[in-house]
Amino acid sequence: MLLLINAVIEQLKKNLIGLLKFLIIPASIMFIAFKLGKANNIEVSDLTRDTAAVLHGQPWAGLISMMGLFLWSSAATASLLSAAMLKRNEVTTTNGIRKVLFFGGCLSLFLGIDDAFELHEVVFETLFPLAEKMFYFVYIASVLSYMIFLRDELMKTDFVFWLGAMGMFFASMVLDNISPFIAHQVYYEDCFKFSGIFLWALFYIRTGYQAVSASFK
Numbered sequence: 001m002l003l004l005i006n007a008v009i010e011q012l013k014k015n016l017i018g019l020l021k022f023l024i025i026p027a028s029i030m031f032i033a034f035k036l037g038k039a040n041n042i043e044v045s046d047l048t049r050d051t052a053a054v055l056h057g058q059p060w061a062g063l064i065s066m067m068g069l070f071l072w073s074s075a076a077t078a079s080l081l082s083a084a085m086l087k088r089n090e091v092t093t094t095n096g097i098r099k100v101l102f103f104g105g106c107l108s109l110f111l112g113i114d115d116a117f118e119l120h121e122v123v124f125e126t127l128f129p130l131a132e133k134m135f136y137f138v139y140i141a142s143v144l145s146y147m148i149f150l151r152d153e154l155m156k157t158d159f160v161f162w163l164g165a166m167g168m169f170f171a172s173m174v175l176d177n178i179s180p181f182i183a184h185q186v187y188y189e190d191c192f193k194f195s196g197i198f199l200w201a202l203f204y205i206r207t208g209y210q211a212v213s214a215s216f217k
Contacts, residue, residue: 064190065115068197072112075201079105082208089215096153097211103146104204111139136173157210161203168196 030048037044046054052061083102086094113119114135143166147154154162172192175185182188 064194068194069112069116071197071201072108072115075197075204076105076108076112078201078205078208079108082212085212086215094211094215096150096156097207100150100153100157101204101208101211103150104207107142107146108200108204110142157207158203161199161206165196165199165203168192168199172196 033047034044036042037047050059051057052059055061079101083098083105086098086101119135169192172189175189175192
């Protein structure tokens with residue numbers, strides 16, 4: 001027990017300032033959430049509790065959607081962390097893959113945030129009537145730019161997973177923009193979307209692992 005206490009004291013001496021500095025981040029987020037809630041007449045606890053609890057729904061409501069958010073986060077984290085490690089190793093032969101991972105990570109983060117907060121479907125729609133259509137344009141333009149400018153680097157990866165994800169997203173987008181013509185259409189739309197997110201995350205996790213592993217050889 002004495003050893004544990006001594007270890008805690010040593011850790012506090014070493015990291016107390018850093019610990020307090022990093023705690024400023026969650027404290028700032030909670031403060032901003034409190035102010036936004038008060039300014040918009042929203043119960044502040046509604047901004048902190050789980051969505052199912054706020055809406056008095058079942059705990060498994062939105063299960064697949066939540067899993068999709070985990071996958072977006074995994075893709076962004078794996079990509080950006082791998083890109084940072086490749087840059088630190090200073091291996092010039094990995095510059096192309098590092099760009100694939102870095103910009104892929106940024107795309108993953110952007111799409112994950114949009115998916116989590118329904119930005120183009122709800123938030124932006126209240127500001128711009130054509131927000132959803134504009135988002136699709138921005139999304140398609142970003143993906144095409146990524147594919148065109150990094151085509152040589154992408155060709156060096158197992159890009160079939162990435163293309164598979166694009167195919168799934170396209171199918172989901174088509175179902176989302178046509179009038180319902182089959183039973184459970186939203187379910188099938190989400191099946192394609194979730195499969196696309198899964199392949200997307202798999203591509204970037206695999207690519208990051210392979211690139212970082214090769215850089216240490």
